[in-house]
Amino acid sequence: MLILESVDAHYGKSHVLHGVSIEVRAGEVVGLLGRNGVGKTTTLKAIMGMARRTGGRITFEGRDLQGVPPHGLARLGIAWVPEERRIFRLLTVLENLRTGLDRPGITPAHRDALLEKVYAYFPILKERRHQAGGTLSGGEQQMLAIARAMMLEPKIILLDEPTEGLMPRMVAQIQEIVHALHRDGVAILLVEQNVPLTLDAAGRVYIMEKGAVRHHASAVELRADPRVIHEYLGV
Amino acid sequence: MDQILVQTLHGLVNGMVLAMVASGLTLIFGIMDIVNFAHGDLLMLGAFVGASVVGVTGNYWLALLVAAVVIAILGALLQITTLRPLIGRDPLTTILATFGVSLVIQKYALWQWGPSVRRINEPVPGDFTLFHLQYPWYRIATAVLAGLIITGLWLFLKYGKYGIWIRATTQDRVMAQAMGIPVPLVYTGVFAIGSAMAAASGVLFGPFAGVTQTMGFDFTLRAFIVVVVGGMGNLAGSILASIFVSLLESYAAIVVSPAQAVIVSFVVLVLTMLFRPTGLFVPTPK
Ligand SMILES: Nc1ncnc2c1ncn2[C@@H]1O[C@H](COP(=O)(O)OP(=O)(O)OP(=O)(O)O)[C@@H](O)[C@H]1O
Numbered sequence: 001m002l003i004l005e006s007v008d009a010h011y012g013k014s015h016v017l018h019g020v021s022i023e024v025r026a027g028e029v030v031g032l033l034g035r036n037g038v039g040k041t042t043t044l045k046a047i048m049g050m051a052r053r054t055g056g057r058i059t060f061e062g063r064d065l066q067g068v069p070p071h072g073l074a075r076l077g078i079a080w081v082p083e084e085r086r087i088f089r090l091l092t093v094l095e096n097l098r099t100g101l102d103r104p105g106i107t108p109a110h111r112d113a114l115l116e117k118v119y120a121y122f123p124i125l126k127e128r129r130h131q132a133g134g135t136l137s138g139g140e141q142q143m144l145a146i147a148r149a150m151m152l153e154p155k156i157i158l159l160d161e162p163t164e165g166l167m168p169r170m171v172a173q174i175q176e177i178v179h180a181l182h183r184d185g186v187a188i189l190l191v192e193q194n195v196p197l198t199l200d201a202a203g204r205v206y207i208m209e210k211g212a213v214r215h216h217a218s219a220v221e222l223r224a225d226p227r228v229i230h231e232y233l234g235v
Numbered sequence: 236m237d238q239i240l241v242q243t244l245h246g247l248v249n250g251m252v253l254a255m256v257a258s259g260l261t262l263i264f265g266i267m268d269i270v271n272f273a274h275g276d277l278l279m280l281g282a283f284v285g286a287s288v289v290g291v292t293g294n295y296w297l298a299l300l301v302a303a304v305v306i307a308i309l310g311a312l313l314q315i316t317t318l319r320p321l322i323g324r325d326p327l328t329t330i331l332a333t334f335g336v337s338l339v340i341q342k343y344a345l346w347q348w349g350p351s352v353r354r355i356n357e358p359v360p361g362d363f364t365l366f367h368l369q370y371p372w373y374r375i376a377t378a379v380l381a382g383l384i385i386t387g388l389w390l391f392l393k394y395g396k397y398g399i400w401i402r403a404t405t406q407d408r409v410m411a412q413a414m415g416i417p418v419p420l421v422y423t424g425v426f427a428i429g430s431a432m433a434a435a436s437g438v439l440f441g442p443f444a445g446v447t448q449t450m451g452f453d454f455t456l457r458a459f460i461v462v463v464v465g466g467m468g469n470l471a472g473s474i475l476a477s478i479f480v481s482l483l484e485s486y487a488a489i490v491v492s493p494a495q496a497v498i499v500s501f502v503v504l505v506l507t508m509l510f511r512p513t514g515l516f517v518p519t520p521k
């Protein structure tokens with residue numbers, strides 16, 4: 001469904017991605033592991049058209065993303081949950097959700113059903129729906145970022161380090177939601193530093209180093225043989 | 236004492252018109268990070284369009300509506316043709332472009348309507364007596380109408396679907412795009428709304444002092460001052476600052492001549508820049 005073929009990307013003059021090839025099939029959860037600064041976030045940004053792509057090809061359901069405007073990706077079914085969460089801080093929780101909900105062609109009934117579904121996953125967001133996004137705790141903001149992406153009813157979610165800096169209880173909740181999305185048939189490209197969580201949630205895993213994919217294996221293999229993980233991630 | 240009351244009323248009325256001009260300017264600044272130096276000229280153009288419609292139909296309220304719609308469309312076209320191609324460039328480039336647009340509009344107005352003052356008759360006749368002074372009802376009506384229009388804008392931004400698009404884009408353009416909000420269209424829309432507000436202000440202000448081809452710059456300057464004083468891009472701040480500065484000018488006019496009273500707003504501007512560059516009416520950012 002989502003295919004990156006030898007993607008190169010630059011920030012100004014610095015060459016960050018060197019021929020990254022990744023594939024995510026429909027409904028699949030794919031992990032992307034790697035140490036700090038290896039280019040995981042940049043890979044997601046390249047998909048979103050936010051990093052300057054200087055080589056290779058990115059296609060989604062056979063369609064080259066080159067000519068798609070930045071706001072057109074959501075319509076195609078690609079949602080992004082950035083590392084910094086990027087909640088609209090002055091918008092209330094509900095207004096944050098509405099940025100993805102107020103789409104052309106959505107019926108009021110469908111809209112309400114979607115909201116209720118997300119509130120069922122994240123009751124705390126319902127409780128705080130009239131509160132400004134900026135006043136939420138880190139974990140709540142992460143939930144809001146995921147919930148906001150879900151409003152688009154995406155085919156794939158690009159999920160960038162969702163558990164970074166969260167308390168264990170919150171991490172467990174995020175893990176649960178990843179499973180739930182998977183059950184719903186949503187594909188996920190999961191960037192993580194949390195290896196156990198990634199190996200639990202993902203079917204396949206890519207490991208990056210210095211801007212390139214160095215290893216690709218199923219989660220089952222990696223669980224059975226942790227040496228690779230140790231080599232590239234030092235854990 | 237009665238002089239103070241009269242000047243308070245005067246300041247409030249002027250403040251409401253200024254608030255309407257400034258709210259368009261601050262909305263555009265908040266979302267696009269540019270000061271639109273053609274804002275006052277769009278106001279002037281709106282006033283001329285309004286004066287022409289009044290001239291033909293005699294209907295002031297129709298003129299207000301037509302001016303707002305015509306200038307909104309013009310604003311949208313201006314944004315698409317001259318500002319949209321500059322998105323992502325140095326903001327200075329865009330600001331210079333608005334300056335160019337300002338000059339073009341002024342010269343056009345001079346060519347089209349000539350240098351003389353055009354009058355717009357007051358749509359609400361009659362005066363009321365305030366102490367020793369006859370105060371026109373029209374000015375009160377203007378202040379009320381400006382207040383209603385600003386409230387309408389506020390409600391739209393607060394509850395409307397497109398209002399949420401505008402606020403989200405103002406806060407984080409990249410994230411807004413990722414959520415599927417068509418940001419280029421939002422920019423054009425905001426520019427159109429700002430232009431319509433300017434044009435409506437021009438028609439509202441028209442009966443006060445007439446319409447001239449040079450009236451725009453004064454409004455751009457005054458609106459710019461209150462936008463800075465109120466905190467760039469902060470709508471509520473700009474509105475409060477408009478009223479605050481207009482009241483101060485009004486009071487100053489008791490002791491000095493009105494022409495000198497204008498200096499008060501520059502003093503407020505300079506003091507704000509020196510001591511509270513984020514604006515008088517916003518909480519100090521952490
Ligand atoms: N905006 C930027 N401008 C210039 N260089 C950047 C920028 N963003 C990231 N980089 C550099 O690009 C490289 C890859 O960064 P990236 O954020 O993709 O890494 P990452 O794998 O997501 O790391 P982390 O685990 O810390 O999030 C790093 O060396 C980083 O310093």
Ligand SMILES: [Mg+2]
Pocket residue numbers: 040041042083160
């Ligand atoms: Mg990262």
